[in-house]
Amino acid sequence: MHRSYQSFWPGNLLNIPAIQKTPPWLIIVIVVFAVGCAFGIWQAAEIARLKPKGADIRPLWYLNVIGASTTITVSILAMVFVLKEIRDKMKMLETWNEELEDKVEASVEALLQSEEKLKRSRLITIYSLAAACEARDTDTGDHIHRIRFYCEALARKMGLSEDLVQELSHFSTLHDIGKVHIPDRILLKPGKLTDEEWEIMKTHTVKGERILAGGEEFRTGMQIARWHHENWDGSGYPDGLKGEYIPISARIVKLADVLDALLMSRCYRPIPFTLEQAAETVVAMKGKELDPDVVEAFEHLFQQNAFKKIREDLPLLLKGIPLADILSPDEG
Numbered sequence: 538m539h540r541s542y543q544s545f546w547p548g549n550l551l552n553i554p555a556i557q558k559t560p561p562w563l564i565i566v567i568v569v570f571a572v573g574c575a576f577g578i579w580q581a582a583e584i585a586r587l588k589p590k591g592a593d594i595r596p597l598w599y600l601n602v603i604g605a606s607t608t609i610t611v612s613i614l615a616m617v618f619v620l621k622e623i624r625d626k627m628k629m630l631e632t633w634n635e636e637l638e639d640k641v642e643a644s645v646e647a648l649l650q651s652e653e654k655l656k657r658s659r660l661i662t663i664y665s666l667a668a669a670c671e672a673r674d675t676d677t678g679d680h681i682h683r684i685r686f687y688c689e690a691l692a693r694k695m696g697l698s699e700d701l702v703q704e705l706s707h708f709s710t711l712h713d714i715g716k717v718h719i720p721d722r723i724l725l726k727p728g729k730l731t732d733e734e735w736e737i738m739k740t741h742t743v744k745g746e747r748i749l750a751g752g753e754e755f756r757t758g759m760q761i762a763r764w765h766h767e768n769w770d771g772s773g774y775p776d777g778l779k780g781e782y783i784p785i786s787a788r789i790v791k792l793a794d795v796l797d798a799l800l801m802s803r804c805y806r807p808i809p810f811t812l813e814q815a816a817e818t819v820v821a822m823k824g825k826e827l828d829p830d831v832v833e834a835f836e837h838l839f840q841q842n843a844f845k846k847i848r849e850d851l852p853l854l855l856k857g858i859p860l861a862d863i864l865s866p867d868e869g
């Protein structure tokens with residue numbers, strides 16, 4: 538074919554690299570009847586045959602009968618046509634957007650529901666394990682539940698995020714899960730343990746961490762199980778961690794566990810401490826066994842009778858009444 542015709546040849550036009558790379562969504566074929574009618578119709582047919590994938594071919598038929606300037610008339614018509622097409626496409630996009638928004642909303646809702654289900658199953662797992670531990674432990678009488686609510690009150694008082702407050706209060710119930718591996722002759726021994734027995738007893742921390750080492754979701758539980766017997770001054774076990782090297786969750790559970798142990802009878806202390814005596818002992822441990830900040834939170838809560846209320850209203854808390862409703866808003 539002659540060179541001067543090549544640019545009009547539809548095959549060449551559609552072979553331009555830019556058109557090949559990003560196919561146009563609309564091609565307007567202007568067919569001028571008055572001039573080159575047959576050529577125009579052939580061009581339109583050829584472009585329709587070779588149309589790039591995804592492009593929309595719209596022929597614009599124009600019959601120049603009034604003798605107006607072909608260039609101006611065709612330009613105006615093409616502009617009107619293009620504007621109409623753009624408006625139609627915008628409307629279509631709006632509809633797509635709305636449909637997409639609805640789909641995204643439905644997916645988010647489904648995701649939230651499955652997340653909620655997952656959270657519930659995790660809680661069921663935690664409390665089933667806690668109930669199993671409680672059945673074998675000597676610290677019976679709702680010890681783990683009191684610990685849970687002491688921890689919730691302390692963690693909230695210390696200004697921890699609500700997620701962490703919930704996380705650590707639920708996992709606090711598993712602090713002694715490792716005791717399932719301690720033989721009965723040691724765990725249930727009424728008298729004082731020998732040095733050797735005591736060393737075995739201390740392993741409930743690392744054994745507890747191992748039981749919970751199932752995944753990231755149980756990380757707080759693992760920290761609590763392993764480090765709830767560490768002391769702020771570094772004299773605790775199993776690792777002798779000191780100060781803020783001990784995770785905050787374990788420091789809070791440590792205080793809650795000490796407090797509740799003081800309020801229970803022991804073979805070496807048949808009459809349990811009163812709340813006042815226990816509070817004095819806890820405050821005396823500030824900066825030694827216990828984190829000073831956790832003790833400060835404890836002192837505030839103690840002055841507001843929070844621990845007394847938790848102990849008295851435990852049945853209500855176990856029925857699902859929120860802790861904030863039991864304590865005054867200031868204490869919650």
Ligand SMILES: [Fe+2]
Pocket residue numbers: 712713741765766
């Ligand atoms: Fe323990």
Ligand SMILES: [Fe+2]
Pocket residue numbers: 676680712713794
């Ligand atoms: Fe305990």
